[in-house]
Amino acid sequence: MGKLLLIAINAIxxxxxxxxxxxxxxxxxxxxxxxxxxxxxxxxxxxxxxxxSAITWLANEYILIRYNLEYMQTVxxxxxxxxxVQFVEIVLKKAMPALYTALGIYLPLITTNxxxxxxxxxxxxxxxSFIESTVFGLTAGVGFTLAIVLFSGVRERTAQNDIPKAFxxxxxxxxxxxxxxxVFTGFTGLTLPF
Amino acid sequence: xxxxxxxxxxxxxxxxxxxxxxxxxxxxxxxxxxEADLRVDQIVSCLPGGxxxxxxxxxxxxxxxxxxxxxAPTNGxxxxxxxxxxxVARIMGTEALAVQRRAAVVxxxxxxxxxAQKYDYVGYADCGAQHALLGGAKQCPYACCGLGTxxxxxxxxxxxxxxxxxxxxxERCTACGACVAACPMGIIQLTPYDCDHEVICSNPLxxxxxxxxxxxxxxxxxxxxxxxxxxxxxMEGHLAVIDHARCVNCHVCVDRxxxxxxxxLGDRVTVVPSLGQGAExxxxxxx
Numbered sequence: 001m002g003k004l005l006l007i008a009i010n011a012i013x014x015x016x017x018x019x020x021x022x023x024x025x026x027x028x029x030x031x032x033x034x035x036x037x038x039x040x041x042x043x044x045x046x047x048x049x050x051x052x053s054a055i056t057w058l059a060n061e062y063i064l065i066r067y068n069l070e071y072m073q074t075v076x077x078x079x080x081x082x083x084x085v086q087f088v089e090i091v092l093k094k095a096m097p098a099l100y101t102a103l104g105i106y107l108p109l110i111t112t113n114x115x116x117x118x119x120x121x122x123x124x125x126x127x128x129s130f131i132e133s134t135v136f137g138l139t140a141g142v143g144f145t146l147a148i149v150l151f152s153g154v155r156e157r158t159a160q161n162d163i164p165k166a167f168x169x170x171x172x173x174x175x176x177x178x179x180x181x182x183v184f185t186g187f188t189g190l191t192l193p194f
Numbered sequence: 195x196x197x198x199x200x201x202x203x204x205x206x207x208x209x210x211x212x213x214x215x216x217x218x219x220x221x222x223x224x225x226x227x228x229e230a231d232l233r234v235d236q237i238v239s240c241l242p243g244g245x246x247x248x249x250x251x252x253x254x255x256x257x258x259x260x261x262x263x264x265x266a267p268t269n270g271x272x273x274x275x276x277x278x279x280x281x282v283a284r285i286m287g288t289e290a291l292a293v294q295r296r297a298a299v300v301x302x303x304x305x306x307x308x309x310a311q312k313y314d315y316v317g318y319a320d321c322g323a324q325h326a327l328l329g330g331a332k333q334c335p336y337a338c339c340g341l342g343t344x345x346x347x348x349x350x351x352x353x354x355x356x357x358x359x360x361x362x363x364x365e366r367c368t369a370c371g372a373c374v375a376a377c378p379m380g381i382i383q384l385t386p387y388d389c390d391h392e393v394i395c396s397n398p399l400x401x402x403x404x405x406x407x408x409x410x411x412x413x414x415x416x417x418x419x420x421x422x423x424x425x426x427x428x429m430e431g432h433l434a435v436i437d438h439a440r441c442v443n444c445h446v447c448v449d450r451x452x453x454x455x456x457x458x459l460g461d462r463v464t465v466v467p468s469l470g471q472g473a474e475x476x477x478x479x480x481x
Binding site for chain 1 (some may be wrong): 212228427
C-alpha cells in the first residue's frame with residue numbers, strides 16, 4: 001500500500017508527464033483554452049491510461065516475454081492501445097451513451113498519444129507489478145488532468161489580457177506553460193524512499 | 195536464412211495481432227451497433243454545414259438529429275432558407291414550411307446620457323472585462339456595456355455601437371446568434387424579422403429601481419398590456435414582453451408607452467460605420 005502511494009505521488013507531482021517530462025504536450029496545448037474541455041480531456045486521458053497500462057502489462061507478460069519479443073514493445077503497444085480505445089469507444093456508445101458523449105470526442109484524439117504510450121512503457125520498464133503498473137497509469141493520468149486543468153485556468157484568466165502582438169496566441173501559451181512547469185520542478189526536490 | 199529467421203517472428207506476430215484486433219473491432223461494431231436514423235445523414239447532407247448554431251443547436255448534425263427525432267421544426271435552418279427547408283421537409287415526409295427570418299435586437303436603450311454610471315471604466319475595451327467589475331459600469335444591471343464585444347463577434351458587420359449602446363442593423367443580420375452568445379449581459383435576443391417593435395429594455399426590476407438608474411427603462415406600468423388589442427404583451431417581473439406570435443404590428447403600444455421604450459425597429463436600423471469609425475468607438479469606450 002505504501003509503495004502504491006509513493007508511485008501515485010511520484011506520477012502526479014514529481015514526474016508529472018506534461019510539466020516535468022514534457023510528454024503529451026499536444027492535447028495539453030490544444031484543448032486547454034477552456035476549463036470545461038480541459039476536464040473532459042483529463043478524464044479521457046485518465047480512462048485511457050489506466051486501461052492501457054493494465055492491458056499492455058498483461059500483453060507484455062504473457063505474450064512478448066513468453067516469445068522473447070520484448071524488443072517489439074513500442075510497436076505492439078501502439079497497436080494494442082489504438083485497438084483497445086476504438087473497442088472501448090464502440091462498447092461505450094452502446095452501453096453507456098452518457099459517458100460516451102462526455103468522453104467520446106476526446107477518445108479518438110488520444111488513441112496514440114505519447115503520454116498514454118509512455119505510461120505503459122514506463123510502468124513496465126520500471127519493473128512494476130500488474131497492480132503497480134495500473135496505479136501508475138491511473139495516477140499519471142491524474143497528473144495530466146491536474147496540469148491541463150491548472151493550465152486552462154491560466155489561459156482563461158489571461159484570455160482578455162492586453163498581450164503584445166508578437167506574443168499573442170501560441171507563444172503566450174508556451175511561455176505560461178513553461179512558468180507552470182517551473183513550479184512543478186520544485187517537486188523534484190522531494191526524495192521518496194523507493 | 196538467418197535474416198528470414200530473425201524477420202519472421204515480428205512480422206508474423208504483428209500480422210496476427212493486427213488481424214486479431216481488426217476482427218475484434220469488426221465484430222464489436224456489429225454487436226454493439228447503435229441503430230441510427232438514416233434520415234439524420236440525409237438531413238445533414240442537405241444542410242449548409244457551417245455549424246453556425248443559428249438554429250439553436252450546437253451544429254448542423256445536432257440540428258439534424260433533433261429534426262429526425264421531431265424535436266426541431268423542419269424549417270429551423272435560417273442560413274439555408276427556403277430551399278433547405280423544402281428539402282428537409284421532403285426527407286421527413288412533412289409539408290414544407292417557410293423559414294421565418296429572424297434578426298437580433300439589443301434589448302437596451304441606455305445610452306451614455308440616459309443610463310446612470312456606476313464608475314468610470316478604464317480598462318480593456320471588452321464587455322466581458324467590464325462586466326467582471328461589479329457587473330458593468332452602468333448602474334442598471336441589465337445595461338449594454340457598449341464596448342463592442344458583439345461588434346467583434348458579428349461576422350456580417352451588422353452591429354455598431356452608437357452612443358454607448360450596441361445597435362443591430364436588422365437588414366444585415368442573419369440571425370446566426372454569435373452576438374447572443376458573446377454578450378456577457380445576455381441582453382441580445384433573436385426576434386422575428388417581420389415583427390416591427392420590441393421593448394428595448396431587459397430590466398425586470400420595479401419602477402422605483404429603474405427610475406434611479408435609467409431615464410428610458412421599462413417601469414412596468416402595464417399601459418401597453420392594457421392597450422394591446424391582440425393581447426400580445428405580458429409582464430415578466432416588471433418588464434413588458436411582446437409575444438411576437440400574436441403581435442399584429444398595430445403600433446398602439448409604441449404610441450402609448452410613457453417611456454418611449456417600445457420602439458419601432460425600422461427606426462433603429464442605423465447605417466453601420468466603416469471599420470475606422472468602429473475603432474474610434476472602441477477607443478472612446480476605453481477612455
